[in-house]
Amino acid sequence: MKEVGEKKLSKIVLYFFLIVSALLSVFPFYWMYVIGSNSTNAINKFPPAVIPGTSFADNAAKVFERIDFFGALLNSFIISGAVTLSVLFFCSLAGFAFSKLQFKGRDGLFIFLLATMMIPPQLGLIPNFMIISELGWLDDLRAVIVPAMVTAFGVFWMRQYISSSVPFELIEAARIDGCSNFRTYWNIVLPAVRPGLATLGIFTFMGTWNDFLWPLVVLKDRSVHTIQIALRTLNDVYYTDYSMILSGTFMATLPILVVFLIFNRQFIAGITEGAVKD
Amino acid sequence: MASDQTIQPAQPKRPKKRYSQKVNDRRSGYLFVSPFFILFGIFGVFPLLFTAYLSFHRWNILGTREFVGFQNYSLLFTDDPLFWKALGNTISIWLISTIPQLIAALIIAFLLNQAFLKGKAIFRLGIFMPNVTSVVAVAIVFSAMFGTQYGIINYVLSLFGIDPIHWRGSYFGTHVAISTMVMWRWVGYNSIIYLAGLQSISKDLYEAATIDGANKIQQLISITIPLLKPIIIFTVLQSTIGGLQIFAEPMLFGVGGNYQGLTVTLYLYEEAFTRFSFGYAAAIAWLLFFIIILFSLVNVFLTKKIKST
Structure with missing residues (x-):
């Protein structure tokens, strides 16, 4: 009898703790809306x-007056969309080669690729800025898109995925039918790894959408600001008007939150796979 | 070793076609992986080396350059109190954010892993949500919450009879505010990773321990934590690498009058892009890289030590 009582109590404590954690996690979203929907007074x-x-x-209208909100949203969308499509294509292509094709130095190249993931991005910040300005790409969306078009993490991810989910017999069968390597990749491998592509795509899209330091350095003009840089401008210049700033922040957070709520299963599964497989 | 694998399956057929397939594979192999290596060469290898080159020069945006040897580094080490302040702030913020963050994540994961728990998916979703929010949004909303006069946090504290804290005015206040932003964004992420690790631990171990009379806390300490060690190391490493590069939160929250919010990356950014002393900023970048490596190694070492009891 006593034991049952104790169990009940520990269950209550557990639910209480989890509910508090979940509320703390959600509260700042609620708070964005509370401040954003009240007057500054x-x-x-x-x-x-x-x-x-x-x-x-009213607050939202003030946001639209002060920054080009939808322009910034569009820039973020173009950048994230272009980077995501490009990463999915080039990374799966390289992942296919690393996992199913034989060529000299393949394993060495792959280890080198893994090692590049350790380098912090700040280390190349200044020379990259110089390269971009030499190319004449300052204040040009290409400055953010091109360097991110294929990533080490993406290649690693796709290689692991293709290795574990595309059997060799499938590749052999395509070859017997006379498929070239590219056709094998395009017609056989790509359709077979759709879930892996979806996860990588969500990761890439969100990561690019939320990127801050690099766009801050190379996208100075208002017309090319991403939504993050536009928010920062709002926060810097009109720092006294919190209601207006937070209504902007709320509107900027909403799209990514919706994307997350739709794809949360792939997203959470993707994170755990990446961590546990290491 | 690995290269023998593909040659085997179709060998009995036509050796000639096999050979052309081999050449084909080699060509497409190099072609398919080349985009990464070309891009990394331009935006990875070259900048890495060039940062090193820059760090030995006095160099500004007008293009005047002068070889100065190790002067930038010796200046950093001997004559730049602001750099050391920035490093101190970075480490302090990193400690205040990482230690409670990983402990909280471990506890949450442990609770989420209880078999009888209902609504697991909802809890997981709620706890993970902060992680997809942009740093900019996080920094803005927490800046509002940590307001001295009208912030909700000071209001809640006042209900407990605590005087308003001037969060932007002190080392303690600024570091806690910035650390809270980091924690809020990453606790859920780490919980999900720990949870996956927990689910891979066999239930038999816990059953055996229960039969032996071990309570939940004892089970946590002697089964869960040792078996989670590789994953704990992974999360410690990730938070070290990320934490030591913290930039957006202090930039948006404000560094404060005593530079109590200045971090190394923020200092690097300002040296490079507001004062345009590229050489000096490059030296900071390399130093930061070494500090990150050093801290990562020490942390891996410590984590390995403590947990293997």
Whole structure:
């Protein structure tokens, strides 16, 4: 009897702890909306407003006046979309070669590729800035897209995925039918690794969407700002108007949150696979 | 070794075609992996070497350059208190954010792994959500929450009779505020990773321990943590590498009057892109790289030591 009581208590403690953790995780999203939907006057008092107000549209209108919100959103979308498509193509192609084709130095090249993942991006920041300005790509979306078009992590990910989910017999069969290597990749391998592509695609899209330091360095002009840089401008220049800033932040967070809620299964599964397989 | 594998299957057929297939494979192999290596050559290898070259020069945006040997480095070591302050801040923020973060993640993962738990998927989703938010959004909303006058955190503290804390005005306040942003964004991520590790531990071990009379806490310490060691090392490494490069949070929160929020990467950024002393910034970059390697090695060593009891 006593034991049952103890179990119940520990269950309650467990649920309580998890609920508190989940609430703490979600609270800042709620808070973005609370501040973003109240007037600055309602926020700047003690105790502050704790429930959503009715000024969201007003605050949002001020955001649209001060920054080119939709332009920035579009830039982020173009950059993230282009990087994602390119990463999916080049990384799966290289992953196919590393996993199914024989060529001299293959394993050595692959180890080299893994080693490059250890290098922190800051190390090349200044020379990369110089290269981009030599190319005349400052204030040009290409400055952010081109260096990210194929990544070591992506190649690694696709190689592991192709190795474990495309049997050699399938490749051999395609060859007997007279497929070239590229056709084998395009018609046989790509359709077979769709789930792996989906996970890599979500990772890449979100990572690029949230990138901050590099776009900050190379995209100075307002017309090429990504949504992150535009938010930062909003925060820097109009720092007293928190309601307006947070309505902008909320609107900028919403698209990525929706994408996450749709694809959360692939995303969470992808993270655990990456970590546990290492 | 590995190259023998593919030659075998079709060998009995036509040796001639096999040979051309081999040549084909070699050609397409190099062709298919070349985009990565070309891009990495341009935006990876060259910048790495050029940063080293730059760090031995006095170099500014006008292109005037002068070879100065190790002067940038000796300046950093002997005559730049701001750099050491930035390093101190970075390490302090990293410690305050990483230690509670990994412990909390471990506890959450342990709880999420209980068999009787209902609504697992919802909890997992909620706890993971912060990780997809951009650093910029995180920094902005937490800056509002850590406001001195009207911030919700000071309000909640006041309910417990605690006087308002001037978060932007002190080392303690600034470091805690920035660390909180990091923690909020990464606890869920690490929990999910630990959870995957936990699920790979066999249930029999726990059953045996329960029969032997071990309680949950004892099981956590003597079964779970030792078996999770590789994954703990992975997360410690990731948080070390990420934590020592922290940049956006302090930049958006504000470094404060005493530079108490200045971090190494922020200092590098300002040297390079507001003062345009590329040579000096390059020296900072290399030093930061060595510090990251050093800390990673020490952490792996420590994590290996402590846990193998």
